[in-house]
Amino acid sequence: xxxxxAVATAVAEAARVGGRGRRWIVLTILLGAGCGxxxxxxxxxxxxxxxxxxxxxxxxxxxxxxxLTIRNHGATPDTLTGxxxxxxxxxxxxxxxxxxxxxxxxxxxxxxxxxGQVQLRPGSLHLMLMSLTRRPQVGDTIExxxxxxxxxxxxxxxxxxxxxxxxxxxxxxxxxxxx
Amino acid sequence: MLVLLxxxxxxxxxxDDRAVxxxxxxxxxxxxGRVLPAPLPKPDLVLTxxxxxxxxxxxxxxxxxxxxxxxxxxxxxxxPIHMASLGAVMQTLxxxxxxxxxxxxVTTDPERDTPERLKAWLANFDPTFIGLTxxxxxxNAAQRALYLPLPQIGxxxxxxxxxxxxxxxxxxxTPDNQGRVMYPFGIRQADWANDLPKLLAIEWAE
Numbered sequence: 001x002x003x004x005x006a007v008a009t010a011v012a013e014a015a016r017v018g019g020r021g022r023r024w025i026v027l028t029i030l031l032g033a034g035c036g037x038x039x040x041x042x043x044x045x046x047x048x049x050x051x052x053x054x055x056x057x058x059x060x061x062x063x064x065x066x067x068l069t070i071r072n073h074g075a076t077p078d079t080l081t082g083x084x085x086x087x088x089x090x091x092x093x094x095x096x097x098x099x100x101x102x103x104x105x106x107x108x109x110x111x112x113x114x115x116g117q118v119q120l121r122p123g124s125l126h127l128m129l130m131s132l133t134r135r136p137q138v139g140d141t142i143e144x145x146x147x148x149x150x151x152x153x154x155x156x157x158x159x160x161x162x163x164x165x166x167x168x169x170x171x172x173x174x175x176x177x178x179x
Numbered sequence: 180m181l182v183l184l185x186x187x188x189x190x191x192x193x194x195d196d197r198a199v200x201x202x203x204x205x206x207x208x209x210x211x212g213r214v215l216p217a218p219l220p221k222p223d224l225v226l227t228x229x230x231x232x233x234x235x236x237x238x239x240x241x242x243x244x245x246x247x248x249x250x251x252x253x254x255x256x257x258x259p260i261h262m263a264s265l266g267a268v269m270q271t272l273x274x275x276x277x278x279x280x281x282x283x284x285v286t287t288d289p290e291r292d293t294p295e296r297l298k299a300w301l302a303n304f305d306p307t308f309i310g311l312t313x314x315x316x317x318x319n320a321a322q323r324a325l326y327l328p329l330p331q332i333g334x335x336x337x338x339x340x341x342x343x344x345x346x347x348x349x350x351x352x353t354p355d356n357q358g359r360v361m362y363p364f365g366i367r368q369a370d371w372a373n374d375l376p377k378l379l380a381i382e383w384a385e
Contacts, residue, residue: 056259059303062340065255090338094256123347123364128255130340163263164368170260172365 047074048112048151053158055142056166061135064088066127066144066158067120067166072112079149080110080118085142089131095124112148122170136160208381210360211370218357218385219350221245222321226285226313229298234311236283237356243281244378245352246362249322249330251288251343252300257364258284259304261349266304268371276376279354282308285318287330287345325350325358353378 053068066085072078083091093110110125112118120126127144136142140160145153208214221237228234236245246265250258262284269277284301286292289312292300297310319329331344347364351374360378362370 063255163259167260167264
């Protein structure tokens with residue numbers, strides 16, 4: 001016997017990626033908060049540190065994605081308000097959210113909690129580069145400058161990796177990570 | 180909260196059904212995808228393929244393990260990640276397995292995704308992947324039949340570019356043309372490598 005409602009629930013569950021891993025993700029973030037190891041790059045005196053940046057080699061010159069971790073070592077929250085890079089006409093911060101998948105939204109601003117961190121990672125938040133002046137390739141590095149309300153402009157270098165490499169960093173449940 | 184929202188979005192779900200929904204687990208078959216509690220029929224869809232020819236989904240993919248995904252080529256994250264992963268794993272499969280699989284990418288952005296563009300984009304991952312386009316009503320009906328959330332076209336920015344929200348999951352139809360397993364975003368090459376041969380071999384009770 002078919003149970004359409006049950007199927008609908010299961011599809012929704014699978015599509016929005018399961019809840020079982022969620023608490024662990026939250027826990028990981030809490031544990032990770034405030035224990036940054038100090039930046040190789042992008043460290044600013046105000047206490048914002050950018051690390052683990054990478055870009056996906058774009059398929060077209062229309063659009064590319066950059067991922068990174070933003071740590072706030074300071075005692076006050078800060079806000080990511082935008083980003084720029086010489087190779088793109090425009091950069092948006094995008095959040096993948098919503099039931100069932102990639103309900104993609106341009107995000108006006110992303111708060112980085114005091115002594116906390118925000119991860120821009122596959123299936124969740126990313127910097128979306130648009131109108132690229134060229135198509136960067138694996139092995140290239142993209143220089144990108146993030147703008148924070150308090151810390152000001154902070155730059156980071158994002159090595160370009162393949163989408164296959166990005167897929168191997170993707171995790172089921174990424175879309176549910178609370179930000 | 181998310182579950183409640185899901186129920187609201189999808190309409191008729193009753194809380195009682197959750198127990199049934201999760202009673203069926205991929206682990207029973209050694210699968211890493213999520214086995215649906217009851218199979219879903221393959222959508223009856225005639226769309227346009229990457230060569231501009233009509234493509235009858237049921238007829239063209241009959242007897243194949245068919246992986247169906249709804250996405251768009253201006254997508255920077257979910258879509259190319261899924262396709263890269265599938266493209267890579269296809270190369271690792273034995274030819275006898277690979278030949279029995281069809282990967283079908285249906286655009287949720289028919290405005291920009293012309294057949295030519297779909298073909299060129301998919302060729303970056305695997306030239307055998309099938310790109311389909313069609314009118315929004317037809318494509319939406321197929322997604323509705325699979326209980327997938329419908330695409331949402333975002334607002335255009337100053338350059339006219341816009342984003343399209345769409346379901347992140349891939350639906351696997353076994354060779355008997357039944358949709359049986361869902362693959363959420365985050366599924367990796369190793370998961371596909373584990374599941375694809377099994378999906379061709381499992382004998383399903385229903």
